[in-house]
Amino acid sequence: MTTQVESLAHARPGFFQKYCWSTDHKIIAMQYLFTGMAMAAIGGYFAYVFRMQLGFPNQHVPGYGLVTPGKYNALVTMHGSIMIFWVAMPILIAAFGNFLIPLMVGCDDMAFPRINRLSYQIFLLSALMLLASFLVKGGPFGGAWTAYPPLSANGAYNLTPAGATMWLIAVALEFVAFLLGGINFTVTTMNSRAPGMKMFDIPMLVWMIVLASIIFMASVGPLIAGAVMLLFDQTMATGFYDPMRGGDPLLWQHLFWFFGHPEVYVVLLPAMGIVAEVLAVFARKKLFGYKTVLYTAWAVGFLSFVVWAHHQFVAGIDPRMANIFSITTLLISVPIAEMVFLYIATLYGGSIHLDTPMLWALGFIAEFLVGGVTGIFLGASGTDIYLHDTYFVIAHFHYTFVPIAIIAVYAGLTFWYPKMFGRMLNETLGKIHFWGTVIPFNVIFIPLFITGTAGDQRRVYSYAQFAEQARPELQHLRTTSTIALIVMLAFQFVFLFNFFWSLRHGKRADANPWRSATLEWTIPSPPPHGNFAELPTVYRGPYEYGLPGHAQDFLPQNVPD
Amino acid sequence: MLERYLTAASTYAHSIDHLFILIAALVGFWFLAAEGMLIGLTIKFRAKDGRPTQYITGEEKHLKRWISIPHFVIILCDIVILAGAIKVWYDIKQTEPPPDATVRVIAQQWAWSFQLPGPDGVFDTADDIRTVGDLHVAVNTTYHFELQSRDVVHSFAVPAFRLKQDALPGRTITGWFRPNRLGTYDIQCTQMCGLGHGLMAGRIIVETQQEHAAWLLRYANPASAERKPEPESASTGSIVAEVRR
Numbered sequence: 001m002t003t004q005v006e007s008l009a010h011a012r013p014g015f016f017q018k019y020c021w022s023t024d025h026k027i028i029a030m031q032y033l034f035t036g037m038a039m040a041a042i043g044g045y046f047a048y049v050f051r052m053q054l055g056f057p058n059q060h061v062p063g064y065g066l067v068t069p070g071k072y073n074a075l076v077t078m079h080g081s082i083m084i085f086w087v088a089m090p091i092l093i094a095a096f097g098n099f100l101i102p103l104m105v106g107c108d109d110m111a112f113p114r115i116n117r118l119s120y121q122i123f124l125l126s127a128l129m130l131l132a133s134f135l136v137k138g139g140p141f142g143g144a145w146t147a148y149p150p151l152s153a154n155g156a157y158n159l160t161p162a163g164a165t166m167w168l169i170a171v172a173l174e175f176v177a178f179l180l181g182g183i184n185f186t187v188t189t190m191n192s193r194a195p196g197m198k199m200f201d202i203p204m205l206v207w208m209i210v211l212a213s214i215i216f217m218a219s220v221g222p223l224i225a226g227a228v229m230l231l232f233d234q235t236m237a238t239g240f241y242d243p244m245r246g247g248d249p250l251l252w253q254h255l256f257w258f259f260g261h262p263e264v265y266v267v268l269l270p271a272m273g274i275v276a277e278v279l280a281v282f283a284r285k286k287l288f289g290y291k292t293v294l295y296t297a298w299a300v301g302f303l304s305f306v307v308w309a310h311h312q313f314v315a316g317i318d319p320r321m322a323n324i325f326s327i328t329t330l331l332i333s334v335p336i337a338e339m340v341f342l343y344i345a346t347l348y349g350g351s352i353h354l355d356t357p358m359l360w361a362l363g364f365i366a367e368f369l370v371g372g373v374t375g376i377f378l379g380a381s382g383t384d385i386y387l388h389d390t391y392f393v394i395a396h397f398h399y400t401f402v403p404i405a406i407i408a409v410y411a412g413l414t415f416w417y418p419k420m421f422g423r424m425l426n427e428t429l430g431k432i433h434f435w436g437t438v439i440p441f442n443v444i445f446i447p448l449f450i451t452g453t454a455g456d457q458r459r460v461y462s463y464a465q466f467a468e469q470a471r472p473e474l475q476h477l478r479t480t481s482t483i484a485l486i487v488m489l490a491f492q493f494v495f496l497f498n499f500f501w502s503l504r505h506g507k508r509a510d511a512n513p514w515r516s517a518t519l520e521w522t523i524p525s526p527p528p529h530g531n532f533a534e535l536p537t538v539y540r541g542p543y544e545y546g547l548p549g550h551a552q553d554f555l556p557q558n559v560p561d
Numbered sequence: 562m563l564e565r566y567l568t569a570a571s572t573y574a575h576s577i578d579h580l581f582i583l584i585a586a587l588v589g590f591w592f593l594a595a596e597g598m599l600i601g602l603t604i605k606f607r608a609k610d611g612r613p614t615q616y617i618t619g620e621e622k623h624l625k626r627w628i629s630i631p632h633f634v635i636i637l638c639d640i641v642i643l644a645g646a647i648k649v650w651y652d653i654k655q656t657e658p659p660p661d662a663t664v665r666v667i668a669q670q671w672a673w674s675f676q677l678p679g680p681d682g683v684f685d686t687a688d689d690i691r692t693v694g695d696l697h698v699a700v701n702t703t704y705h706f707e708l709q710s711r712d713v714v715h716s717f718a719v720p721a722f723r724l725k726q727d728a729l730p731g732r733t734i735t736g737w738f739r740p741n742r743l744g745t746y747d748i749q750c751t752q753m754c755g756l757g758h759g760l761m762a763g764r765i766i767v768e769t770q771q772e773h774a775a776w777l778l779r780y781a782n783p784a785s786a787e788r789k790p791e792p793e794s795a796s797t798g799s800i801v802a803e804v805r806r
Contacts, residue, residue, distance in 0.1 A: 069756055069757060069758075069759055069760065070756050072759065073753070073755075073756065073758065073759075142755075142756070143753055143755070144753035146753075148713075148714050148752065148753070149713075149714075150712065150713045150714070150730060151713040151714065151753065151754060151755055154713075157670065157712055157713050157755055158755055159755065159756055243729070243730050243731020243732070244730075244731065248731075249714055249729055249730065249731075250729065283606070283614075284608075284614045285614055285615075285617070286616065286617065286618055286619070287619070288617065288618075288619035288624075289618075289619030289620070289625070289628065290618075290619065292619065292628070313650075314716070314725045314726050314727055315714075315727045315729075316726070316727050316728075316729045316732070316734050319650070319654040319655045320655065322650055322654070323647050323650065323651075326643060326646055326647065326650070327643055330639040330642060330643055331639065333635065333639060334632065334635055334636055334639065337591070337631070337632075337635050338628060338631075338632055338635075340595065341595070341627075341628050341631060342619065342628060344595065344598050344599050344602065345619065345624070345627060345628065346619075347599070347602040347603060347606055348602055348606065348615075348617070348624075349606065349614065349615030349617055350606045350614055350615075351606065351607075351608040351609070351612060351613070351614045352603055352606050352607050352608055353608050354603075354607070362599065362603060365599055366596060366599060366600075369592055369595050369596060369599075370592070373588040373589075373591060373592045374588075376584055376587075376588050376642060377581065377584050377585075377588075380580065380584060380642055380643070380645070380646035381646050381647065381649075381650040381654075382576075382577060382580045382645065382646040382647070382648070382649030382650045382653070383577060383580050383581050383584060383646065383649075385577060385649075385650070385653060385654070385723060385724070385725050386563070386577050386581075386720070386723040386725065388725055388751070389716065389718075389725070389751040389752065390751075450566065453563060453566050453567075454566035454567050455566070455567045455720030455721075455747075455749075457718060457720075457749045457750075457751040458751065459753050459758060459759065460749070460758070460759040461758075461759030461760070462759055462760075465759075465760055465762035466747045466749060466762055467745070467747060467764075468567060468568075468720060468721065468746065468747045469747065469749075545614060545616075546613060546614030546615065546616050547616055548616055553613070553614060
């Protein structure tokens with residue numbers, strides 16, 4: 001093993017070889033990170049455009065133009081698809097997973113480096129395929145990210161035949177990329193751990209990414225089959241989802257949500273993992289009930305497979321089924337609540353340092369709680385009759401997805417930035433960015449809970465047609481939400497400036513600036529090619545902080561007793 | 562609580578509103594408790610010089626109680642919410658009270674049309690009353706609806722009634738409502754159905770029994786059966802036509 005590490009370290013690849021054709025997990029992580037950030041900018045821009053239409057209806061949107069109904073549909077569809085498939089997944093799972101799993105389990109690279117490279121290349125192809133759909137005749141697909149047939153299956157209905165097919169192929173390619181990635185994450189964690197690292201010594205983030213990968217791999221198969229059938233319906237005039245020819249549109253809904261709901265936990269678990277790492281370090285505390293956290297994560301993963309039809313209570317399924325899925329859905333609140341309580345309990349007796357990463361981690365818990373409790377209204381079949389597909393749903397899942405894909409990602413980026421780039425971020429700018437993101441975020445979505453409760457339905461381009469919805473007080477709420485979004489987006493430039501400025505001008509980071517106990521902090525920042533000069537041996541769990549009878553307040557995993 | 566934001570105009574609207582309040586009270590308690598703990602602990606255990614961290618694994622019995630007791634109380638709360646949710650669901654979606662009248666609701670890209678069986682009480686006969694955009698119903702009358710779609714998936718939502726049901730092509734989905742308040746209420750399509758989805762509006766006009774009887778009489782003769790009765794519906798129709806272009 002040592003010889004291999006040396007030979008890799010001595011290789012001097014050219015620019016293309018190093019940054020575009022690399023099999024190094026750290027480079028691939030950066031490719032995923034920057035692609036994800038670029039896609040986030042596009043998704044954020046779309047949100048700005050359609051929120052402008054809702055806040056200031058039928059006016060020229062600066063930087064876009066007039067939003068017509070067709071364009072509006074395309075914008076919301078692309079915003080949803082991009083943010084979930086091309087932002088949350090590549091950053092949370094692929095970027096953090098690729099960068100951190102080998103470093104945290106103490107090995108030199110992924111188990112299958114070439115599969116890893118292929119995974120990113122397919123992912124990039126999928127992103128380009130999606131963006132290319134903006135250039136074809138009819139424009140991009142506008143049938144919502146859920147793509148219910150027959151609308152998505154038939155060009156005569158959706159009027160974007162090329163865009164719909166390209167969307168579908170892009171999504172399917174993205175799934176392939178993450179199947180390859182998931183295999184890598186799981187195998188690396190199971191087989192390449194440093195000697196001495198037992199199952200319960202694995203850092204929580206690594207566990208969470210592995211669990212997420214397993215959930216993803218187990219749930220995506222049916223949807224890939226469904227996507228192929230939809231592709232046939234679109235291009236070869238088959239009738240899998242066409243009731244006139246014996247097909248059934250509900251079949252797609254089941255296949256989609258059988259994947260779609262576990263997908264929520266696929267991105268939630270890595271976010272919870274990041275928060276666990278940050279909490280332990282900045283509270284100088286062992287994670288409260290490591291094993292219980294892990295078991296609750298398994299329970300969440302298992303339950304996530306039996307809740308999907310809560311998206312379909314009023315979809316025309318047998319109404320008796322709603323009761324069963326209501327029960328399983330509310331049941332999932334138990335392990336999730338328990339996990340959050342364990343995180344809060346970790347603070348007890350700690351010595352809490354409110355550095356930027358910790359602010360983001362605490363912000364995650366505070367905001368995710370809103371998303372969690374509002375989910376109960378939707379999981380309860382009775383209230384879902386009214387709230388289904390209203391802005392209440394939108395506000396609810398943004399209170400889960402923004403903490404996941406934005407807040408936890410910032411927690412992770414600000415925490416591991418020194419390790420990734422060998423420089424420290426500016427703390428003052430970091431704190432300005434934190435408050436400038438979290439406060440407007442609440443001002444965006446609290447009004448939307450109210451408009452949803454007042455009956456605003458989703459994906460509606462203008463409420464002028466609806467007397468009940470056209471009331472001025474509701475329009476004020478929509479405008480407030482739009483303005484808050486603009487403020488929040490503006491503050492993201494503070495982060496971008498901090499990120500790129502610190503790459504060159506930040507304070508140099510030593511190996512372990514946060515005094516953390518996990519393995520990635522035992523090697524220089526940034527880690528050299530091959531990671532560990534000498535592969536480490538592990539003697540204890542990842543969160544040994546405040547151990548009585550030691551001079552230092554933490555004990556790294558690789559230091560012998 | 563919901564009525565503050567939107568009128569309740571059907572018999573089951575209030576049972577949904579009450580369920581909403583029940584859930585709000587229970588989850589509101591947990592929300593405040595958790596946020597309080599989070600903020601309280603963060604303030605209390607801010608780093609101070611000379612105060613060492615406590616070494617707690619989370620396996621200690623007396624501390625585990627802080628997790629296990631809430632665990633069981635949450636299960637209890639879930640059971641209460643579920644009982645309420647299933648009761649409301651059962652009453653609205655799984656049982657259908659005997660109908661006073663039946664109406665057929667037909668969704669298509671991007672308009673609502675309605676079919677009333679006329680005096681003979683049978684659909685698809687010459688005396689049927691067909692309307693586009695507007696559905697006239699009588700107050701305090703139990704209606705069964707037969708929901709159909711001609712093309713893609715739509716959703717028949719009447720927020721003031723707290724009614725929502727997707728329409729699927731190829732099948733007829735039944736349901737019921739009983740308006741208990743006079744007025745005109747919005748119908749929204751709530752399932753993405755293509756270009757004109759956001760413009761797919763309709764209205765339900767709840768009239769007194771007498772007004773409704775008079776309205777029926779006016780249109781319940783074969784000569785005028787196929788004509789579109791209400792001038793208001795023309796506005797919706799023209800918007801749809803505009804989008805189709």
